[in-house]
Amino acid sequence: MCELLAMSAKLPTDISFSFTGFVERSGRTGPHKDGFGICFYEGKGVRLFKDHLPGCESPVASFLQGYPIKSTAVISHIRQANVGQISLENTHPFQREMCGRIWTFAHNGQMKIEDIPEPRHYRPVGQTDSEKLFCWLLGELRDSCNNQGRMRDHIDTLEKHCNRINQYGVSNIMMSDGDSIFVYCSTKLSWITRRAPFGKAHLTDADLTIDFAEVTTEDDVVTVIATQPLTDDETWHQMRPGESRIFEFGDCVQTRYGPEIIHHSHS
Amino acid sequence: MCELLAMSAKLPTDISFSFTGFVERSGRTGPHKDGFGICFYEGKGVRLFKDHLPGCESPVASFLQGYPIKSTAVISHIRQANVGQISLENTHPFQREMCGRIWTFAHNGQMKIEDIPEPRHYRPVGQTDSEKLFCWLLGELRDSCNNQGRMRDHIDTLEKHCNRINQYGVSNIMMSDGDSIFVYCSTKLSWITRRAPFGKAHLTDADLTIDFAEVTTEDDVVTVIATQPLTDDETWHQMRPGESRIFEFGDCVQTRYGPEIIHHSHS
Numbered sequence: 001m002c003e004l005l006a007m008s009a010k011l012p013t014d015i016s017f018s019f020t021g022f023v024e025r026s027g028r029t030g031p032h033k034d035g036f037g038i039c040f041y042e043g044k045g046v047r048l049f050k051d052h053l054p055g056c057e058s059p060v061a062s063f064l065q066g067y068p069i070k071s072t073a074v075i076s077h078i079r080q081a082n083v084g085q086i087s088l089e090n091t092h093p094f095q096r097e098m099c100g101r102i103w104t105f106a107h108n109g110q111m112k113i114e115d116i117p118e119p120r121h122y123r124p125v126g127q128t129d130s131e132k133l134f135c136w137l138l139g140e141l142r143d144s145c146n147n148q149g150r151m152r153d154h155i156d157t158l159e160k161h162c163n164r165i166n167q168y169g170v171s172n173i174m175m176s177d178g179d180s181i182f183v184y185c186s187t188k189l190s191w192i193t194r195r196a197p198f199g200k201a202h203l204t205d206a207d208l209t210i211d212f213a214e215v216t217t218e219d220d221v222v223t224v225i226a227t228q229p230l231t232d233d234e235t236w237h238q239m240r241p242g243e244s245r246i247f248e249f250g251d252c253v254q255t256r257y258g259p260e261i262i263h264h265s266h267s
Numbered sequence: 268m269c270e271l272l273a274m275s276a277k278l279p280t281d282i283s284f285s286f287t288g289f290v291e292r293s294g295r296t297g298p299h300k301d302g303f304g305i306c307f308y309e310g311k312g313v314r315l316f317k318d319h320l321p322g323c324e325s326p327v328a329s330f331l332q333g334y335p336i337k338s339t340a341v342i343s344h345i346r347q348a349n350v351g352q353i354s355l356e357n358t359h360p361f362q363r364e365m366c367g368r369i370w371t372f373a374h375n376g377q378m379k380i381e382d383i384p385e386p387r388h389y390r391p392v393g394q395t396d397s398e399k400l401f402c403w404l405l406g407e408l409r410d411s412c413n414n415q416g417r418m419r420d421h422i423d424t425l426e427k428h429c430n431r432i433n434q435y436g437v438s439n440i441m442m443s444d445g446d447s448i449f450v451y452c453s454t455k456l457s458w459i460t461r462r463a464p465f466g467k468a469h470l471t472d473a474d475l476t477i478d479f480a481e482v483t484t485e486d487d488v489v490t491v492i493a494t495q496p497l498t499d500d501e502t503w504h505q506m507r508p509g510e511s512r513i514f515e516f517g518d519c520v521q522t523r524y525g526p527e528i529i530h531h532s533h534s
Contacts, residue, residue, distance in 0.1 A: 044392050045355025047317055063330045088312025097363055100390035121388075123367040123414070125311050147390070 002092070002108040003032050003227040004189070005076040006174045008181045008247035010221040012042070014068030015076075017210045021203035021230045023065070025078055026055025029205040032078035035091040036061060039104045040071040041178040046102045050091045072249055073181055075174050077106040083113060089126035093174075094134045096122050098142050099149060101177045105134035108227060109186060111169030133171070137161055151177040152246065152253075158182060159244050159256055166242070172227065181247045183225050185239035191225040192236045193251065201231040221250030221266075269359070269375040270299050270494040271456070272343040273441045275448045275514035277488040279309070281335030282343075284470070284477045288497045290332070291472035292345055293322025299345035302358040303328060306371045307338040308445040313369045317358045339516055340448055342441050344373040350380060356393035360441075361401045363389050365409050366416060368444045372401040375494060376453060378436030400438070404428055418444040419513065419520075425449060426511050426523055433509070439494065448514045450492050452506035458492040459503045460518065468498040488517030488533075 005022045007015045019038065027033035033054035040047045047069065051058040055078055077092035084090040093106040107130035119135035121142050137158070144157045151158070158175070162184040165171050173184040183189055198212035198220075216222075225247070229236040239245065243257040255262045272289045274282045286305065294300035300321035307314045314336065318325040322345055344359035351357040360373040374397035386402035388409050404425070411424045418425070425442070429451040432438050440451040450456055465479035465487075483489075492514070496503035506512070510524040522529045 042319075042355045045317075045319075045358070047355065048315060050312075050314055052312075059334050063334075067326050067330075088309045088314065091312070097389060097392060100392055102392055122364060125364060125367055125369055 001082070001110065001170075002077055002079045003030065004106050004108050004172060004174050004225075006176070006181050006183065006225045007071070007074040008223045008250055009072045010250035011217070011219060012070035012072055013220065013222050014070050015074050016065055016068045017203070017208070018224050018226070018230050019076065020065050020208060021205040022076060022078065022226065023055030023061045024205035026061075028056040030078070032080040034079040034081040034086045035088075036076070036078045037091050037093050037106070038064065038074065038076035039093045039095070040069045041073040041176065042071055044101060044178055046095065046104070046178070048093065048095060050088055052086055052088050052091055073176050073178055075104050075106050075176055075181070082110055083129045084127035087126065090128045090131070092130060094131045096135070096138055098138055099145070099147055101150070103138055104176045105130075105137075106174045107133060107171065109169060109171035111165070111171060115168040116165070133165060137165075151175070151180040151182060152248070155182065155246060155254065159184070162244065163242070174225070179248060181225070182244065183239070183247070184244045185241060187241055188227055189225060189239045190227075190229050190236040191223055191239065191245070191252075192229070192234055193221065193223040195221045200233075202233045204230060204232045223247050223250055223252065268349070268377065268437070269344055269346045270297065271373050271375050271439060271441050271492075272494075273443070273448050273450065273492045274338070274341040275490045275517055276339045277517035278484070278486060279337035279339055280487065280489050281337050282341050283332055283335045284475070285491050285493070285497050286343065287332050287475060288470035288472040289343060289345065289493065290322030290328045293328075295323040296472040297345070299347040301346040301348040301353045302355075303343070303345045304358050304360050304373070305331065305341065305343035306360045306362070307336045308340040308443065309338055311368060311445055313362065313371070313445070315360065315362060317355055319353055319355050319358055340443050340445055342371050342373050342443055342448070349377055350396045351394035354393065357395050357398075359397060361398045363402070363405055365405055366412070366414055368417070370405055371443045372397075372404075373441045374400060374438065376436060376438035378432070378438060382435040383432070400432060418442070418447040418449060419515070422449065422513060422521065426451070429511065430509070441492070446515060448492070449511065450506070450514070451511045452508060454508055455494055456492060456506045457494075457496050457503040458490055458506065458512070459496070459501055460488065460490045462488045467500070469500045471497060471499045490514050490517055490519065
């Protein structure tokens with residue numbers, strides 16, 4: 001299994017603090033040592049850093065901890081391989097272009113690869129069930145939206161397919177088109193939104209404390225979503241199996257759990 | 268205009284020496300200060316590093332100069348913007364997946380964006396003529412190969428389209444599917460193949476000399492292709508306008524110039 005991390009922010013924000021705790025789990029405090037990846041959206045542009053080495057040993061990961069890239073949407077993944085060898089092409093997040101946007105996908109799950117329908121439009125480069133799932137999911141979305149629009153316009157389709165896939169095994173999903181971050185909880189995902197007045201937080205996986213008040217403005221709103229809470233002195237919201245959420249520019253804008261849909265409005 | 272750099276190698280090789288000279292041209296010895304990008308293939312996997320900052324100032328570029336990533340196929344680009352603002356999404360190289368492979372494209376040219384036909388299958392994320400050209404070219408290739416095969420199987424199509432596009436303006440092209448590197452010379456491209464016995468070389472853009480004999484084995488074969496020669500004490504081959512070449516694992520395997528096609532064989 002693997003672990004997932006995402007950030008949605010109102011203003012460009014660096015994820016160095018959360019990422020520092022997260023990569024500890026890639027070989028030091030956790031067994032997810034078979035590679036890591038992190039994707040930063042900057043406008044419609046994307047930077048994707050990957051390594052097949054454990055995050056805690058990777059020169060790329062240590063460079064990133066010291067180089068605070070500011071972004072409004074980030075998705076990251078640390079891998080504990082089950083399907084597919086340890087290699088760069090099997091390292092999440094995966095990306096494809098649709099509707100003139102780069103879509104990013106990271107996955108924590110386990111299912112039979114033959115249970116995933118054959119993808120249209122997109123083909124996997126590596127051997128993982130996760131990449132095949134992404135290719136299929138994005139192909140279905142592309143067909144249903146006629147290669148038009150943004151993720152937020154097609155959440156119903158996305159959610160329907162995630163529910164279907166969830167019947168085949170564990171499948172926690174993070175996906176973004178740069179504006180929206182969609183998360184689907186199959187078994188385990190937690191999130192926290194930080195806004196003014198900001199306080200302090202201490203990492204679970206490293207002895208590091210940050211005072212967010214010192215590094216933010218009153219306007220900042222930042223949500224972090226992760227497989228497991230990254231701090232030990234804050235209250236994280238635990239998602240329910242089958243629950244999905246959409247975050248945009250720091251805030252949760254929609255929650256769905258079974259037939260129940262809540263549209264959140266933020267002033 | 269921009270500058271291009273590529274490497275094709277028999278055995279995984281780092282490009283640190285060439286890249287060190289090349290990025291000097293991104294703001295120090297040359298005017299190509301509007302971003303840089305470099306893509307390394309490792310098997311079917313890819314690492315793509317980009318920055319909208321001048322290469323000579325970019326923390327990502329300095330990290331890469333000190334972190335020798337070994338690869339058999341590399342494409343890099345430094346940008347001097349004409350069409351499209353200075354931003355990450357307008358920074359080359361561009362990538363898309365076709366046939367279960369990641370295809371990479373970098374371009375040095377100038378043409379009217381409206382002269383480029385509308386792409387099928389792929390859509391540009393940014394505003395450059397180059398990305399539109401890539402999307403169109405790859406879409407045409409995809410149609411003609413029915414989304415099957417590798418670049419080497421479809422060189423005729425690729426070349427025909429490059430010749431067509433070349434009529435609209437300057438269009439020097441580098442493209443790879445991970446195995447083959449295709450280069451098309453519209454105005455200016457040079458290349459050099461280094462093999463045993465290896466000698467020394469001195470960069471044109473920085474006072475740096477390398478003794479390749481110290482960092483290679485007898486089996487190494489490495490070709491570097493660049494807009495302008497990167498060393499001042501070696502003989503580079505200058506390509507003719509309208510000439511294309513395909514390099515695979517260090518060697519040139521095919522040259523085409525007008526109706527003349529030469530298939531090179533290497534033992």
